[in-house]
Amino acid sequence: MTRADSQTRSRAPGRQDWSTWPHYNAAAAGFRGYWYPVTWSSHVTGKPTGIRLCGDAIVLVRDRGTVHALHDRCPHRGVPLSLGRREFPGTLSCAYHGWTFDLADGDLVAAITDGPRSPICGKARVATYPVAERLGMVWVYVPIAGEDAPPIDEQLPEELVGTPFVMGGRIDDRTGNWRFACENGYDEGHAKYLHRTSLWRLFKAMPTWNVTRIEQRGRWIYRRQLEQYWEADFPGLGRWTNKRWWKLSPPAAKDGAASNIGNTGAAKKVDPVIAAQDFPGFASVSMPGVLRIAYPGFIHYEFYVPVDADHHRYVGVMVNFLEGAATARFYLKYLGWIRWLFHGQFSGQDAWMVDVTDAPPEKLYRPDVSLTAWRGLAEKDYTAKLAAVENPAAPKNKDA
Amino acid sequence: MTRADSQTRSRAPGRQDWSTWPHYNAAAAGFRGYWYPVTWSSHVTGKPTGIRLCGDAIVLVRDRGTVHALHDRCPHRGVPLSLGRREFPGTLSCAYHGWTFDLADGDLVAAITDGPRSPICGKARVATYPVAERLGMVWVYVPIAGEDAPPIDEQLPEELVGTPFVMGGRIDDRTGNWRFACENGYDEGHAKYLHRTSLWRLFKAMPTWNVTRIEQRGRWIYRRQLEQYWEADFPGLGRWTNKRWWKLSPPAAKDGAASNIGNTGAAKKVDPVIAAQDFPGFASVSMPGVLRIAYPGFIHYEFYVPVDADHHRYVGVMVNFLEGAATARFYLKYLGWIRWLFHGQFSGQDAWMVDVTDAPPEKLYRPDVSLTAWRGLAEKDYTAKLAAVENPAAPKNKDA
Amino acid sequence: MTRADSQTRSRAPGRQDWSTWPHYNAAAAGFRGYWYPVTWSSHVTGKPTGIRLCGDAIVLVRDRGTVHALHDRCPHRGVPLSLGRREFPGTLSCAYHGWTFDLADGDLVAAITDGPRSPICGKARVATYPVAERLGMVWVYVPIAGEDAPPIDEQLPEELVGTPFVMGGRIDDRTGNWRFACENGYDEGHAKYLHRTSLWRLFKAMPTWNVTRIEQRGRWIYRRQLEQYWEADFPGLGRWTNKRWWKLSPPAAKDGAASNIGNTGAAKKVDPVIAAQDFPGFASVSMPGVLRIAYPGFIHYEFYVPVDADHHRYVGVMVNFLEGAATARFYLKYLGWIRWLFHGQFSGQDAWMVDVTDAPPEKLYRPDVSLTAWRGLAEKDYTAKLAAVENPAAPKNKDA
Missing domain, CATH: 2.102.10.10 (Rieske [2Fe-2S] iron-sulphur domain)
Structure with missing residues (x-):
């Protein structure tokens, strides 16, 4: 999907329902035919x-x-x-x-x-x-219809298979449909406004708005920030920015000017395993609702596990590709603050919005290109899966 | 509506539903097209x-x-x-x-x-x-359909527009449909039985039964007590009265005899503003559910504000048409006892009944002439309003 | 109904619903046309x-x-x-x-x-x-349709009419449909497994499985244990028994062997009133959901009183056919332990299962002959009652 395509779609006047994505529309209780994490191993x-x-x-x-x-x-x-x-x-x-x-x-x-x-x-x-x-x-x-399960390693994020890592995580039962949770996770628009007050971002400014392109690689779609604007003057209203004197300035950003960051600048500190993936963007998502945020040095995952039409289970995991003594530093960092600020208060703001989201009807705007791309991915992926279940002999259509 | 009319109606055998008043029957969530008080100004x-x-x-x-x-x-x-x-x-x-x-x-x-x-x-x-x-x-x-609002002063009780007054009040969220609340408020029958144990009436007897006539003036209907009976002998059962030795005797009442009171006797102490209104009765009601009880010296209002089909907001206001130093005496009186006995315990007995009322089906009796007159008023008033919204050019039919 | 019949029925493959018993299926809120105990006399x-x-x-x-x-x-x-x-x-x-x-x-x-x-x-x-x-x-x-009530003594357990007795009992409001409660009470299968941990059975072993025959006498059906097995070897799994060294051995039972007990052995201590009834079995049930368990020396009754489709009232009564000074011993025994262990913890295990039972669909097994016999009894009894109400002149068909 090109950027022009997605912008045309998101500007389509009057789109109010989800009839464009019939399987997605029907998947209130989740998509069958996938693996889901449900609880800690130690709890069973x-x-x-x-x-x-x-x-x-x-x-x-x-x-x-x-x-x-x-x-x-x-x-x-x-x-x-x-x-x-x-x-x-x-x-x-x-x-x-x-x-x-x-x-x-x-x-x-x-x-x-x-x-x-x-x-x-x-x-x-x-x-x-x-x-x-x-x-x-x-x-x-x-299962969709009693079929055999595909190997779970085919569904796990590729970098988690066969690579040593350490991790910390949090599992919460939450109110609200799993699709609202997933859309919220991948949503390009809300973070800069909803999370402006989060402690996680207390010392780090966020942009006011971005120009974004969605790119697909394999079974993931990536959100690439083409332009970032740290301030904006709204005609007749006034100036709005997330920047504060106590917050870290954005890299190479000039007030009101655009900075093309892609992820090239921030990727400097990325460890070898991550770099090898050559992520074209900071945030990516895949079926059946797996969010991947590639921070420098570690990756954060969110799995939005459908419980029923009105409840989901939030599984948040922070992974560091380390071995040996260095892992101690990760655990210290995770238990010291990531768990409380990021998997706690920051993610709690998301849970708050997911709980009160009530769509369709809805009215989409330009940054919702991330939502419509995700829905399109889900629709295509699940359609292929259904075909494979109904006709197991046919070759899989794995690519987009 | 004459007394004969209303008594014929209330005696109609087998009336069980509200089909006589189709708009009223449909207005479970309230009548659109009116102003409603929703909260204290200081709370917004x-x-x-x-x-x-x-x-x-x-x-x-x-x-x-x-x-x-x-x-x-x-x-x-x-x-x-x-x-x-x-x-x-x-x-x-x-x-x-x-x-x-x-x-x-x-x-x-x-x-x-x-x-x-x-x-x-x-x-x-x-x-x-x-x-x-x-x-x-x-x-x-x-609004009914996006129409402009009429001036609120056209809907407020007339005596509250352009007249100085002091007031005290209470807003409570209550369970039960707003129509049961309004019908309870204007209901001629229940006060003398339900409220016989209220502290508000601890030292003041109430009659056992009345003969009542409903009269309309402008957009209000008034309840005029033609006869009041302070005791009654029920054949085969016994005598029943609200009178007790510690309660104030009714004015000029002889045991078991009728006393024509209208409001002439009690109106002696009425202040000039009220007297000027020339109220033909003690209790009156208007759309969209506004009760007015004209006590000597002050007026009590109740607004039954529809929240949804199962909840309403009770807004009770006591108004005194005073200015200057005399207002201090009102506040003392209101906060000293009116608020607790009248807007509290007395009104709480009403809230209790409104919560458990479950009609239709129902079976009306003679004193329910006040209910049917109110429903008729609502039906007529709202019909005229609908016509005005659909055809704004036509002259308003404001009178009955 | 013969044993062969009932076993054929319970083995019928794929029985999943209750369409065999249409009146029973429709009686979610209870059967009308019967007397029900609702509360203690002292509470009214x-x-x-x-x-x-x-x-x-x-x-x-x-x-x-x-x-x-x-x-x-x-x-x-x-x-x-x-x-x-x-x-x-x-x-x-x-x-x-x-x-x-x-x-x-x-x-x-x-x-x-x-x-x-x-x-x-x-x-x-x-x-x-x-x-x-x-x-x-x-x-x-x-009543079903305003008909006169038959004398309550025709519905009470026969031995409770005109015979002196002492009793103790317990009334509990419980969650779950009354039919699950009644089926649980008469169910032949669950007691030996669910109640194996009850304090009531702490010192008394229960068999592992039985061979059971249902026999009808008048308006009751009786559960007669033809064979009892105290241990069992499950092929490929292992041995299972309720016997423990601290539990009383079953009368005349040899490990793994069958013991024909009927109720002849246990009936030795039965008092004359009970013996006169000549019960063909330990447990019996009659409409509209009355369980009778004839222990040596006393009888336990359970009445499953329908409240609505999702709630019932459990009325458990222990009766001893005594007079004079001997009644003191019964009260001591009842209040000392029967009330707490039997009407309390033991019966609480039943309440737990009744609350979570969710049928139909269901899949019945051999011991469920007791359930299907009860349903058949209910169906026949209620059909006759309906006919009597519709045509009161016709002679009653009281027998099976």
């Missing part, structure tokens, strides 16, 4: 725990080291299996009548209260979900 | 505040002395404008992306995060509402 | 109290010793009569306008605020419900 033990993901009730339980995920509903009388316990290794028994399911395939292998030769055995089952553990978290695949 | 400052009125979300903000009211929803992404702030004089900016609206006409005059030449400017707006300040309160006009 | 005084039963709002009030039940809604304006008071003997007056209803027939006998000759009198009424007092509780009959 031998005692079952129930979660909700894309509207599905799911029970997680760890058995001899391996995490299993099953539909959290006993087919007998609808009681949640997360209230049960493991009576035998490799199984989970319903708290009510002791219906016992194989954790690996969900088959009913025993109905304790009907004895060893119960005729119901082998005639009932619960759905299971593919599970993986990455980044210290449990990931669950939500 | 430079910091925006959100209210709900007739189901509309409205943001109020004071700018250089003047109160403005706008639809409380940014057209961009649906975020309430009441979360925003005034970045420039005469404007309100949305907290999310800095969309900035002119307070006077609602036009989008700047989108801060898209720079001074943002193409969206002039292409979006939010609805504004006419605002006035009277009686120390902010009043908002809710 | 001269001050009206509102309850909900089968979805109906009902006001209970005691007048000169007799309890009356009326529809809890004044026909005038829909205000609950339970907010009112008795102004005259034998009547209840609405709190709002003093509409006064005869407690015996619900007729409007006075409208206080309209005087003694109010034309509304005799033109309005509220529905009344038949009331009885038994077992220290108030019972209310909920």
